Amino acid sequence: MSEKKTNRRDFLFTATYAVGAVGVGATIWPMIDQMNPDASVKALASTEVDVSSLNPGKTITVLWRGKPVFIRRRTQEEIDDARSVSLEDLKDPQKDEDRAKDPEWLVMLGVCTHLGCVPLDQKGDYNGWFCPCHGSHYDTSGRIRKGPAPTNMEVPKYEFVNANTIKIG
Amino acid sequence: MSDHEYTPKSKFGKWFNDRLPLLSLASHLTDYPTPKNLNYWWTFGGILTFCLITQIVTGLVLAMHYIAHADMAFDSVEHIMRDVNYGWLIRYIHANGASMFFLAVYIHIFRSLFYGSYKSPREIIWIIGIIIYLLMMAAAFMGYVLPWGQMSFWGATVITNLFSAIPLVGEGIVTWLWGGYSVDNPTLTRFFTLHYLIPFLILGLVVLHIWALHVPGNNNPIGIDIKKPSKDTVPFHPYIVIKDGFALLMFMIVFAFFVFYTPNILGHADNYIEADPLVTPAHIVPEWYLLPFYAILRSVPDKLLGVVAMLSAIFILAALPWLDTSKIRSAVFRPLYRQFYWILVADVLILGYVGAMPAEGLYLLIARVATAYYFLHFLVILPVLGYKEKTLPIPLSITEPVLGGSPNLATAKNNESLNK
Numbered sequence: 001m002s003e004k005k006t007n008r009r010d011f012l013f014t015a016t017y018a019v020g021a022v023g024v025g026a027t028i029w030p031m032i033d034q035m036n037p038d039a040s041v042k043a044l045a046s047t048e049v050d051v052s053s054l055n056p057g058k059t060i061t062v063l064w065r066g067k068p069v070f071i072r073r074r075t076q077e078e079i080d081d082a083r084s085v086s087l088e089d090l091k092d093p094q095k096d097e098d099r100a101k102d103p104e105w106l107v108m109l110g111v112c113t114h115l116g117c118v119p120l121d122q123k124g125d126y127n128g129w130f131c132p133c134h135g136s137h138y139d140t141s142g143r144i145r146k147g148p149a150p151t152n153m154e155v156p157k158y159e160f161v162n163a164n165t166i167k168i169g
Numbered sequence: 170m171s172d173h174e175y176t177p178k179s180k181f182g183k184w185f186n187d188r189l190p191l192l193s194l195a196s197h198l199t200d201y202p203t204p205k206n207l208n209y210w211w212t213f214g215g216i217l218t219f220c221l222i223t224q225i226v227t228g229l230v231l232a233m234h235y236i237a238h239a240d241m242a243f244d245s246v247e248h249i250m251r252d253v254n255y256g257w258l259i260r261y262i263h264a265n266g267a268s269m270f271f272l273a274v275y276i277h278i279f280r281s282l283f284y285g286s287y288k289s290p291r292e293i294i295w296i297i298g299i300i301i302y303l304l305m306m307a308a309a310f311m312g313y314v315l316p317w318g319q320m321s322f323w324g325a326t327v328i329t330n331l332f333s334a335i336p337l338v339g340e341g342i343v344t345w346l347w348g349g350y351s352v353d354n355p356t357l358t359r360f361f362t363l364h365y366l367i368p369f370l371i372l373g374l375v376v377l378h379i380w381a382l383h384v385p386g387n388n389n390p391i392g393i394d395i396k397k398p399s400k401d402t403v404p405f406h407p408y409i410v411i412k413d414g415f416a417l418l419m420f421m422i423v424f425a426f427f428v429f430y431t432p433n434i435l436g437h438a439d440n441y442i443e444a445d446p447l448v449t450p451a452h453i454v455p456e457w458y459l460l461p462f463y464a465i466l467r468s469v470p471d472k473l474l475g476v477v478a479m480l481s482a483i484f485i486l487a488a489l490p491w492l493d494t495s496k497i498r499s500a501v502f503r504p505l506y507r508q509f510y511w512i513l514v515a516d517v518l519i520l521g522y523v524g525a526m527p528a529e530g531l532y533l534l535i536a537r538v539a540t541a542y543y544f545l546h547f548l549v550i551l552p553v554l555g556y557k558e559k560t561l562p563i564p565l566s567i568t569e570p571v572l573g574g575s576p577n578l579a580t581a582k583n584n585e586s587l588n589k
Binding site: 032035038063116148 | 323326327329348353453467
């Protein structure tokens with residue numbers, strides 16, 4: 001058996017299997033891809049928020065792509081807290097300067113990076129956010145400090161359209 | 170398939186049976202030789218079949234009134250509870266039926282663990298059973314999402330986010346599961362579809378489970394191989410049918426107690442608040458039957474490893490026939506295993522309890538110890554025990570210890586000599 005040469009029949013089998021596999025794959029893919037976000041979901045990709053009425057020390061939560069986004073106008077004390085932390089103390093090292101371009105405004109997804117709950121404002125050991133589901137503590141920059149969450153709360157793409165309006169997405 | 174040839178009496182019956190041997194199958198099922206020493210722990214197979222049929226029938230009826238849409242699901246469930254004739258009854262049977270299903274399946278699984286029913290030659294029965302158990306958990310989880318209350322929404326968010334622990338592709342998988350960037354209407358509609366499908370998959374697997382059972386026949390409390398049919402067996406009908414029927418009646422009393430007297434005790438009040446993507450309830454816990462695994466998930470401080478530990482805790486069961494190295498099936502003849510068995514039962518109950526408590530302080534410590542012990546039991550204790558344990562002598566037949574007055578061969582022999 002081991003000396004058996006490749007003949008025309010083997011070639012035909014292999015070719016048939018290969019074409020069959022491509023056909024099966026092409027048939028299955030639409031069945032799988034239909035579950036991905038559809039055009040109407042993708043169309044809701046950006047939101048504009050008026051932040052003119054927001055005072056320092058307050059947070060508003062807006063819905064973007066079905067997820068809560070925290071927009072916090074931070075106090076000077078919070079900014080100082082966030083900027084004085086040594087990067088070595090962080091589980092997911094990231095400078096506050098990179099998270100909040102304008103130090104007064106912190107914009108981030110209000111979604112715990114552990115399993116997706118919404119953390120509570122002004123709670124926890126670092127006066128930032130605390131997730132009630134599995135006990136993750138975030139600081140005033142939304143960086144993970146304690147608990148099971150692996151990364152900092154995500155900062156989405158956003159920009160100031162004018163002095164009073166933030167466009168998320 | 171049958172152990173004996175069967176010929177229908179009527180001419181039509183014979184004509185039909187020659188073309189489709191349904192009557193032979195029925196004859197096989199009624200005459201199926203069953204060990205005569207089966208105790209009431211063996212009645213849960215029948216009870217589970219009843220649970221499955223109950224869930225399918227009540228589920229079909231609920232689907233006639235339920236609307237799978239994020240804006241209407243919550244209201245349609247209230248519509249079922251308040252407006253639909255007997256809707257409250259049907260929904261309470263379905264919701265509590267899930268709990269009863271798991272109660273029965275846990276007894277069924279622990280019966281298997283005690284009497285070694287998973288061992289050769291019954292490994293395939295066991296593995297099919299584990300697949301059924303996994304599908305049950307999937308069905309129960311997705312069913313819990315359908316009322317679109319706060320616990321539905323946030324339970325769905327937490328559980329689907331487990332997949333985000335997978336490196337590289339995790340986030341993509343979660344988006345795919347959701348059909349969006351969060352749990353929303355597309356998630357609800359696909360969960361409804363799958364929740365409808367899974368019970369029929371389970372039904373198919375139950376047929377295979379029973380088919381695989383009927384090849385070697387039932388294990389029994391003393392765990393020995395028996396000749397069938399012989400004086401050690403009785404026909405399934407009427408002996409086992411009547412015993413299963415009585416146990417089912419007792420089970421239905423418990424079931425009815427929950428449905429009629431305390432229908433919401435196993436649920437969470439938060440689920441009577443409509444889903445709100447901006448507010449997470451203060452204390453999220455899964456349904457009671459998933460708590461031990463939830464405790465294992467939370468006891469590991471790392472996200473990925475936590476998920477791996479939780480899934481391993483379930484999949485390790487599939488490897489059980491090879492992890493348990495003892496040739497003796499029944500714990501009746503394994504004095505050491507019997508003790509470890511009860512420690513495992515306690516361990517799982519403790520995991521369930523701490524799973525319902527906040528993951529901090531002493532609870533977290535207990536959860537970690539109990540999680541470690543769970544894996545220790547399957548990965549170390551069971552394999553080693555098979556070599557080290559001094560087992561008791563096993564009887565040669567079921568009838569022998571009964572006539573000898575003791576399940577122990579040595580005692581039985583002794584009694585015999587005394588009687589002479």
